[in-house]
Amino acid sequence: MLKAYIEFTKTNWQPLLFGALLMALSSFGQTYFVAVSGSYFRESFSLSDGGLGATYAAGTILSAMTLTWAGRLIDYTTVRRFTSGVALLLAAACILVAVSANFVMLAVAFYFLRLGGQGLMTHTALTATARAFPQDAGKALGIVALGLSISQGVFPIAGVTMMELFGWRTAWMMNAGLVIAGAAIALLFLPRVGDKAIRSRKDKPAEGSSAVPLWRDRRLLLTLPAILAGPFIVTGFFFHQARLAEQKGWDISIVAASFAAFAIVQAVASVVIGPVIDRMGPKKLLPLFLLPQALAMFLIGLISVPWIAPIYMVLMAASMAIGSTLATALWVDLFGAFELARVRSAVEAGTVIASGASPIVMGVLIDAGIPLSWQALGCSAYAVLASIIAIGVMRAKAT
Numbered sequence: 041m042l043k044a045y046i047e048f049t050k051t052n053w054q055p056l057l058f059g060a061l062l063m064a065l066s067s068f069g070q071t072y073f074v075a076v077s078g079s080y081f082r083e084s085f086s087l088s089d090g091g092l093g094a095t096y097a098a099g100t101i102l103s104a105m106t107l108t109w110a111g112r113l114i115d116y117t118t119v120r121r122f123t124s125g126v127a128l129l130l131a132a133a134c135i136l137v138a139v140s141a142n143f144v145m146l147a148v149a150f151y152f153l154r155l156g157g158q159g160l161m162t163h164t165a166l167t168a169t170a171r172a173f174p175q176d177a178g179k180a181l182g183i184v185a186l187g188l189s190i191s192q193g194v195f196p197i198a199g200v201t202m203m204e205l206f207g208w209r210t211a212w213m214m215n216a217g218l219v220i221a222g223a224a225i226a227l228l229f230l231p232r233v234g235d236k237a238i239r240s241r242k243d244k245p246a247e248g249s250s251a252v253p254l255w256r257d258r259r260l261l262l263t264l265p266a267i268l269a270g271p272f273i274v275t276g277f278f279f280h281q282a283r284l285a286e287q288k289g290w291d292i293s294i295v296a297a298s299f300a301a302f303a304i305v306q307a308v309a310s311v312v313i314g315p316v317i318d319r320m321g322p323k324k325l326l327p328l329f330l331l332p333q334a335l336a337m338f339l340i341g342l343i344s345v346p347w348i349a350p351i352y353m354v355l356m357a358a359s360m361a362i363g364s365t366l367a368t369a370l371w372v373d374l375f376g377a378f379e380l381a382r383v384r385s386a387v388e389a390g391t392v393i394a395s396g397a398s399p400i401v402m403g404v405l406i407d408a409g410i411p412l413s414w415q416a417l418g419c420s421a422y423a424v425l426a427s428i429i430a431i432g433v434m435r436a437k438a439t
Contacts, residue, residue, distance in 0.1 A: 065161055070397065174377050181368055269419075276402040306361045310361040339352055
Protein backbone atom coordinates (compact mmCIF):
# COMPACT_ATOMS: atom_id res chain seq x y z
CA MET A 41 0.00 0.00 0.00
CA LEU A 42 2.82 2.40 0.88
CA LYS A 43 4.56 1.83 -2.44
CA ALA A 44 1.33 2.51 -4.35
CA TYR A 45 0.80 5.68 -2.30
CA ILE A 46 4.29 6.94 -3.09
CA GLU A 47 3.89 6.21 -6.81
CA PHE A 48 0.50 7.92 -6.86
CA THR A 49 1.93 10.99 -5.13
CA LYS A 50 5.00 11.14 -7.39
CA THR A 51 2.85 10.91 -10.50
CA ASN A 52 0.25 13.47 -9.41
CA TRP A 53 2.19 15.71 -7.04
CA GLN A 54 1.23 18.99 -8.69
CA PRO A 55 -2.60 18.83 -8.39
CA LEU A 56 -2.23 17.21 -4.96
CA LEU A 57 0.03 20.04 -3.77
CA PHE A 58 -2.44 22.58 -5.15
CA GLY A 59 -5.24 21.04 -3.06
CA ALA A 60 -3.06 20.74 0.06
CA LEU A 61 -2.03 24.39 -0.15
CA LEU A 62 -5.66 25.50 -0.44
CA MET A 63 -6.54 23.39 2.60
CA ALA A 64 -3.76 25.14 4.52
CA LEU A 65 -4.97 28.57 3.38
CA SER A 66 -8.47 27.76 4.63
CA SER A 67 -6.97 28.06 8.13
CA PHE A 68 -7.39 31.83 8.07
CA GLY A 69 -11.14 31.24 8.28
CA GLN A 70 -11.08 28.21 10.57
CA THR A 71 -12.16 28.42 14.21
CA TYR A 72 -8.87 27.12 15.60
CA PHE A 73 -6.94 30.01 13.98
CA VAL A 74 -9.45 32.81 14.58
CA ALA A 75 -9.71 31.76 18.24
CA VAL A 76 -6.09 32.71 18.98
CA SER A 77 -7.11 36.36 18.47
CA GLY A 78 -10.06 36.03 20.86
CA SER A 79 -8.54 37.92 23.79
CA TYR A 80 -7.59 40.84 21.51
CA PHE A 81 -11.10 40.97 20.08
CA ARG A 82 -12.71 40.96 23.53
CA GLU A 83 -10.44 43.73 24.81
CA SER A 84 -10.63 45.93 21.72
CA PHE A 85 -14.41 45.74 21.30
CA SER A 86 -15.40 45.37 24.99
CA LEU A 87 -17.01 41.99 24.35
CA SER A 88 -17.71 39.28 26.89
CA ASP A 89 -17.05 35.64 26.11
CA GLY A 90 -20.71 35.22 25.27
CA GLY A 91 -20.76 38.38 23.18
CA LEU A 92 -17.77 37.31 21.11
CA GLY A 93 -19.24 33.83 20.71
CA ALA A 94 -22.57 35.24 19.53
CA THR A 95 -20.82 37.59 17.07
CA TYR A 96 -18.80 34.71 15.66
CA ALA A 97 -21.84 32.42 15.50
CA ALA A 98 -23.82 35.07 13.59
CA GLY A 99 -21.10 35.36 10.95
CA THR A 100 -20.76 31.59 10.78
CA ILE A 101 -24.46 30.87 10.28
CA LEU A 102 -24.90 33.62 7.66
CA SER A 103 -21.88 32.30 5.76
CA ALA A 104 -23.43 28.83 5.75
CA MET A 105 -26.61 30.22 4.23
CA THR A 106 -24.55 31.86 1.46
CA LEU A 107 -22.41 28.79 0.84
CA THR A 108 -25.25 26.72 -0.61
CA TRP A 109 -25.39 29.22 -3.49
CA ALA A 110 -21.78 30.34 -3.74
CA GLY A 111 -20.36 26.83 -3.72
CA ARG A 112 -22.17 25.96 -6.95
CA LEU A 113 -20.40 28.73 -8.86
CA ILE A 114 -17.31 26.55 -9.25
CA ASP A 115 -19.28 24.57 -11.86
CA TYR A 116 -19.66 27.63 -14.09
CA THR A 117 -16.03 28.73 -14.33
CA THR A 118 -12.53 27.33 -14.22
CA VAL A 119 -10.94 26.20 -10.96
CA ARG A 120 -8.18 28.77 -11.57
CA ARG A 121 -10.59 31.70 -11.74
CA PHE A 122 -12.69 30.43 -8.86
CA THR A 123 -9.61 29.98 -6.65
CA SER A 124 -8.45 33.52 -7.48
CA GLY A 125 -11.85 34.92 -6.51
CA VAL A 126 -11.96 32.98 -3.24
CA ALA A 127 -8.43 34.11 -2.34
CA LEU A 128 -9.36 37.77 -2.94
CA LEU A 129 -12.47 37.31 -0.78
CA LEU A 130 -10.51 35.74 2.07
CA ALA A 131 -7.77 38.37 1.87
CA ALA A 132 -10.39 41.14 1.96
CA ALA A 133 -11.91 39.49 5.04
CA CYS A 134 -8.52 39.53 6.79
CA ILE A 135 -8.16 43.25 5.99
CA LEU A 136 -11.68 43.91 7.29
CA VAL A 137 -10.75 42.23 10.59
CA ALA A 138 -7.70 44.49 10.82
CA VAL A 139 -9.65 47.73 10.27
CA SER A 140 -12.80 46.84 12.25
CA ALA A 141 -13.89 49.77 14.38
CA ASN A 142 -16.71 48.05 16.26
CA PHE A 143 -18.26 44.64 16.83
CA VAL A 144 -20.67 45.09 13.90
CA MET A 145 -17.76 45.40 11.47
CA LEU A 146 -16.12 42.46 13.21
CA ALA A 147 -19.27 40.36 12.68
CA VAL A 148 -19.21 41.22 8.96
CA ALA A 149 -15.52 40.30 8.87
CA PHE A 150 -16.30 36.96 10.54
CA TYR A 151 -18.95 36.33 7.89
CA PHE A 152 -16.45 36.76 5.05
CA LEU A 153 -13.70 34.88 6.92
CA ARG A 154 -15.94 31.86 7.44
CA LEU A 155 -17.34 32.00 3.90
CA GLY A 156 -13.96 32.39 2.22
CA GLY A 157 -11.93 30.18 4.56
CA GLN A 158 -13.67 27.16 6.03
CA GLY A 159 -16.37 27.44 3.39
CA LEU A 160 -15.16 28.16 -0.14
CA MET A 161 -11.41 27.54 0.16
CA THR A 162 -12.01 24.06 1.58
CA HIS A 163 -14.79 23.48 -0.93
CA THR A 164 -12.50 24.40 -3.83
CA ALA A 165 -9.68 22.13 -2.67
CA LEU A 166 -11.86 19.07 -2.12
CA THR A 167 -14.10 19.53 -5.16
CA ALA A 168 -11.17 20.04 -7.54
CA THR A 169 -9.33 17.03 -6.08
CA ALA A 170 -12.31 14.68 -6.20
CA ARG A 171 -13.04 15.65 -9.81
CA ALA A 172 -9.42 15.16 -10.84
CA PHE A 173 -9.21 11.67 -9.31
CA PRO A 174 -12.68 10.05 -9.45
CA GLN A 175 -11.25 6.52 -9.23
CA ASP A 176 -8.76 7.37 -6.47
CA ALA A 177 -10.77 9.99 -4.61
CA GLY A 178 -10.13 8.51 -1.17
CA LYS A 179 -6.39 8.36 -1.66
CA ALA A 180 -6.14 11.83 -3.18
CA LEU A 181 -8.38 13.48 -0.59
CA GLY A 182 -6.39 11.87 2.22
CA ILE A 183 -3.18 13.39 0.89
CA VAL A 184 -4.74 16.82 0.34
CA ALA A 185 -6.11 16.80 3.91
CA LEU A 186 -2.53 16.82 5.18
CA GLY A 187 -2.41 20.50 4.25
CA LEU A 188 -4.90 21.32 6.98
CA SER A 189 -3.34 18.91 9.49
CA ILE A 190 0.09 20.48 9.09
CA SER A 191 -1.27 24.02 9.26
CA GLN A 192 -3.10 23.19 12.50
CA GLY A 193 0.27 22.57 14.09
CA VAL A 194 1.98 25.65 12.61
CA PHE A 195 -0.49 28.48 12.04
CA PRO A 196 -1.70 29.11 15.64
CA ILE A 197 1.87 29.46 16.92
CA ALA A 198 2.80 31.69 13.98
CA GLY A 199 -0.33 33.78 14.47
CA VAL A 200 0.34 34.35 18.17
CA THR A 201 3.97 35.26 17.46
CA MET A 202 2.95 37.79 14.79
CA MET A 203 0.42 39.44 17.10
CA GLU A 204 2.96 39.69 19.93
CA LEU A 205 5.57 41.23 17.62
CA PHE A 206 3.43 43.56 15.50
CA GLY A 207 0.03 43.86 17.19
CA TRP A 208 -3.14 42.05 16.19
CA ARG A 209 -4.32 44.53 13.55
CA THR A 210 -1.01 44.50 11.70
CA ALA A 211 -0.90 40.70 11.99
CA TRP A 212 -4.27 40.38 10.27
CA MET A 213 -3.09 42.74 7.52
CA MET A 214 -0.13 40.42 7.06
CA ASN A 215 -2.49 37.46 6.96
CA ALA A 216 -4.15 39.02 3.91
CA GLY A 217 -0.80 39.16 2.15
CA LEU A 218 -0.11 35.55 3.07
CA VAL A 219 -3.43 34.47 1.56
CA ILE A 220 -2.66 36.19 -1.76
CA ALA A 221 0.91 34.87 -1.85
CA GLY A 222 -0.17 31.36 -0.88
CA ALA A 223 -2.91 31.25 -3.52
CA ALA A 224 -0.51 32.52 -6.18
CA ILE A 225 1.95 29.76 -5.32
CA ALA A 226 -0.82 27.13 -5.27
CA LEU A 227 -2.01 28.15 -8.73
CA LEU A 228 1.46 27.45 -10.11
CA PHE A 229 0.77 23.76 -9.50
CA LEU A 230 -2.75 23.64 -10.92
CA PRO A 231 -2.66 21.97 -14.36
CA ARG A 232 -4.20 24.11 -17.09
CA VAL A 233 -5.14 21.10 -19.20
CA GLY A 234 -8.77 20.13 -18.61
CA ASP A 235 -9.50 23.13 -16.36
CA LYS A 236 -12.83 24.27 -17.75
CA ALA A 237 -16.37 24.91 -16.60
CA ILE A 238 -18.53 21.79 -16.40
CA ARG A 239 -21.82 23.71 -16.62
CA SER A 240 -23.22 26.61 -18.61
CA ARG A 241 -25.89 29.08 -17.57
CA LYS A 242 -27.88 27.79 -20.52
CA ASP A 243 -27.81 24.20 -19.27
CA LYS A 244 -31.09 22.62 -18.24
CA PRO A 245 -31.22 20.45 -15.10
CA ALA A 246 -30.18 16.89 -15.82
CA GLU A 247 -32.95 14.36 -15.56
CA GLY A 248 -33.03 12.71 -12.17
CA SER A 249 -30.62 15.18 -10.54
CA SER A 250 -31.87 18.70 -9.96
CA ALA A 251 -35.48 17.74 -10.68
CA VAL A 252 -35.87 16.75 -7.02
CA PRO A 253 -34.75 19.19 -4.29
CA LEU A 254 -31.54 17.95 -2.73
CA TRP A 255 -32.91 18.02 0.80
CA ARG A 256 -35.61 15.52 -0.20
CA ASP A 257 -33.12 12.99 -1.53
CA ARG A 258 -33.28 9.93 0.73
CA ARG A 259 -29.60 9.14 0.20
CA LEU A 260 -28.56 12.50 1.60
CA LEU A 261 -31.02 12.38 4.49
CA LEU A 262 -29.65 9.01 5.62
CA THR A 263 -26.06 10.23 5.60
CA LEU A 264 -26.42 13.70 7.18
CA PRO A 265 -26.92 12.59 10.82
CA ALA A 266 -23.53 10.85 10.68
CA ILE A 267 -21.68 13.43 8.57
CA LEU A 268 -22.75 16.39 10.75
CA ALA A 269 -22.11 14.62 14.07
CA GLY A 270 -18.34 15.09 13.98
CA PRO A 271 -18.25 18.86 13.36
CA PHE A 272 -20.89 19.45 16.04
CA ILE A 273 -19.29 17.29 18.73
CA VAL A 274 -15.64 18.17 18.10
CA THR A 275 -16.18 21.94 17.76
CA GLY A 276 -18.34 22.04 20.89
CA PHE A 277 -15.91 20.12 23.07
CA PHE A 278 -12.89 21.97 21.72
CA PHE A 279 -14.57 25.33 22.31
CA HIS A 280 -15.36 24.34 25.92
CA GLN A 281 -12.10 22.49 26.56
CA ALA A 282 -11.16 24.75 29.48
CA ARG A 283 -14.53 24.06 31.11
CA LEU A 284 -14.11 20.33 30.48
CA ALA A 285 -10.71 20.39 32.21
CA GLU A 286 -12.21 22.29 35.12
CA GLN A 287 -15.11 19.87 35.53
CA LYS A 288 -12.79 16.87 35.29
CA GLY A 289 -10.21 18.33 37.66
CA TRP A 290 -7.49 18.29 34.98
CA ASP A 291 -4.70 20.79 34.47
CA ILE A 292 -5.46 22.62 31.21
CA SER A 293 -1.91 21.84 30.07
CA ILE A 294 -2.88 18.15 29.84
CA VAL A 295 -5.62 18.99 27.35
CA ALA A 296 -3.36 21.35 25.42
CA ALA A 297 -0.61 18.71 25.19
CA SER A 298 -3.14 16.18 23.94
CA PHE A 299 -3.66 18.31 20.84
CA ALA A 300 -0.28 17.09 19.60
CA ALA A 301 -1.63 13.54 19.67
CA PHE A 302 -4.78 14.76 17.90
CA ALA A 303 -2.79 16.38 15.08
CA ILE A 304 -0.49 13.38 14.57
CA VAL A 305 -3.30 10.82 14.52
CA GLN A 306 -5.42 13.00 12.25
CA ALA A 307 -2.58 13.30 9.74
CA VAL A 308 -1.76 9.58 9.78
CA ALA A 309 -5.40 8.49 9.61
CA SER A 310 -6.09 10.85 6.68
CA VAL A 311 -3.37 9.13 4.64
CA VAL A 312 -4.07 5.56 5.71
CA ILE A 313 -7.84 5.68 5.17
CA GLY A 314 -7.64 6.85 1.54
CA PRO A 315 -6.79 3.47 -0.06
CA VAL A 316 -9.24 1.74 2.29
CA ILE A 317 -12.06 3.99 1.02
CA ASP A 318 -11.08 3.30 -2.59
CA ARG A 319 -10.98 -0.45 -1.96
CA MET A 320 -14.07 -0.93 0.23
CA GLY A 321 -16.19 1.94 -1.05
CA PRO A 322 -17.39 4.90 1.06
CA LYS A 323 -20.90 3.52 1.60
CA LYS A 324 -19.58 0.50 3.51
CA LEU A 325 -17.38 2.65 5.76
CA LEU A 326 -20.04 5.27 6.50
CA PRO A 327 -21.73 3.35 9.37
CA LEU A 328 -18.34 2.64 10.99
CA PHE A 329 -16.36 5.87 11.02
CA LEU A 330 -18.18 7.44 14.00
CA LEU A 331 -17.56 4.50 16.34
CA PRO A 332 -14.19 5.82 17.66
CA GLN A 333 -15.88 9.14 18.41
CA ALA A 334 -18.75 7.37 20.16
CA LEU A 335 -16.21 5.53 22.32
CA ALA A 336 -14.36 8.79 23.07
CA MET A 337 -17.56 10.43 24.29
CA PHE A 338 -18.47 7.35 26.34
CA LEU A 339 -15.08 7.41 28.07
CA ILE A 340 -15.25 11.16 28.75
CA GLY A 341 -18.73 10.70 30.18
CA LEU A 342 -17.70 8.05 32.68
CA ILE A 343 -13.99 8.53 33.46
CA SER A 344 -12.24 11.55 34.96
CA VAL A 345 -8.62 10.41 35.36
CA PRO A 346 -6.13 12.65 33.47
CA TRP A 347 -4.77 9.90 31.22
CA ILE A 348 -8.12 9.64 29.48
CA ALA A 349 -7.55 13.05 27.82
CA PRO A 350 -5.04 11.88 25.16
CA ILE A 351 -7.08 8.73 24.52
CA TYR A 352 -10.19 10.85 23.95
CA MET A 353 -8.23 13.12 21.60
CA VAL A 354 -6.82 10.21 19.60
CA LEU A 355 -10.23 8.61 19.11
CA MET A 356 -11.77 11.93 18.09
CA ALA A 357 -8.94 12.53 15.61
CA ALA A 358 -9.45 9.13 13.99
CA SER A 359 -13.15 9.74 13.34
CA MET A 360 -12.60 13.31 12.13
CA ALA A 361 -9.84 12.30 9.71
CA ILE A 362 -11.84 9.43 8.29
CA GLY A 363 -15.00 11.51 8.07
CA SER A 364 -13.44 14.45 6.26
CA THR A 365 -11.94 12.18 3.59
CA LEU A 366 -14.93 9.87 3.42
CA ALA A 367 -17.57 12.56 2.88
CA THR A 368 -16.40 13.95 -0.47
CA ALA A 369 -15.69 10.45 -1.81
CA LEU A 370 -19.20 9.48 -0.71
CA TRP A 371 -20.82 12.35 -2.64
CA VAL A 372 -18.98 11.32 -5.80
CA ASP A 373 -20.12 7.72 -5.29
CA LEU A 374 -23.75 8.62 -4.61
CA PHE A 375 -24.33 11.59 -6.89
CA GLY A 376 -21.50 11.58 -9.44
CA ALA A 377 -18.77 14.14 -10.16
CA PHE A 378 -21.16 16.35 -12.15
CA GLU A 379 -23.32 16.99 -9.06
CA LEU A 380 -20.40 17.21 -6.62
CA ALA A 381 -20.30 21.00 -6.21
CA ARG A 382 -24.06 21.21 -5.62
CA VAL A 383 -24.02 18.48 -2.98
CA ARG A 384 -20.76 19.54 -1.30
CA SER A 385 -21.80 23.18 -0.96
CA ALA A 386 -25.12 22.19 0.60
CA VAL A 387 -23.57 19.73 3.04
CA GLU A 388 -20.70 22.09 3.86
CA ALA A 389 -23.31 24.70 4.77
CA GLY A 390 -24.82 22.22 7.20
CA THR A 391 -21.36 21.49 8.57
CA VAL A 392 -20.66 25.18 9.17
CA ILE A 393 -24.02 25.62 10.92
CA ALA A 394 -23.38 22.56 13.10
CA SER A 395 -19.93 23.76 14.10
CA GLY A 396 -21.25 27.26 14.76
CA ALA A 397 -24.21 26.11 16.82
CA SER A 398 -22.52 23.56 19.06
CA PRO A 399 -20.57 26.00 21.30
CA ILE A 400 -23.81 27.89 21.94
CA VAL A 401 -25.91 24.77 22.58
CA MET A 402 -23.34 23.21 24.89
CA GLY A 403 -22.79 26.53 26.66
CA VAL A 404 -26.51 26.91 27.34
CA LEU A 405 -26.63 23.36 28.70
CA ILE A 406 -23.65 24.09 30.97
CA ASP A 407 -25.40 27.21 32.25
CA ALA A 408 -28.47 25.06 32.91
CA GLY A 409 -26.41 22.79 35.17
CA ILE A 410 -25.82 19.93 32.74
CA PRO A 411 -22.10 19.04 32.91
CA LEU A 412 -20.08 18.16 29.84
CA SER A 413 -19.74 14.55 31.04
CA TRP A 414 -23.51 14.12 30.75
CA GLN A 415 -23.48 15.85 27.38
CA ALA A 416 -20.71 13.50 26.26
CA LEU A 417 -22.87 10.47 27.02
CA GLY A 418 -25.67 12.01 24.98
CA CYS A 419 -23.26 12.62 22.10
CA SER A 420 -22.07 9.02 22.32
CA ALA A 421 -25.62 7.69 22.08
CA TYR A 422 -26.33 10.01 19.14
CA ALA A 423 -23.19 8.86 17.27
CA VAL A 424 -24.26 5.23 17.61
CA LEU A 425 -27.80 6.04 16.45
CA ALA A 426 -26.50 8.03 13.46
CA SER A 427 -24.27 5.09 12.52
CA ILE A 428 -27.25 2.74 12.55
CA ILE A 429 -29.27 5.12 10.37
CA ALA A 430 -26.35 5.35 7.91
CA ILE A 431 -26.60 1.61 7.19
CA GLY A 432 -29.67 2.41 5.11
CA VAL A 433 -27.65 4.35 2.53
CA MET A 434 -26.31 1.08 1.10
CA ARG A 435 -29.82 0.20 -0.08
CA ALA A 436 -31.15 3.69 -0.75
CA LYS A 437 -31.87 4.86 -4.29
CA ALA A 438 -32.31 8.33 -5.73
CA THR A 439 -35.77 9.81 -5.16
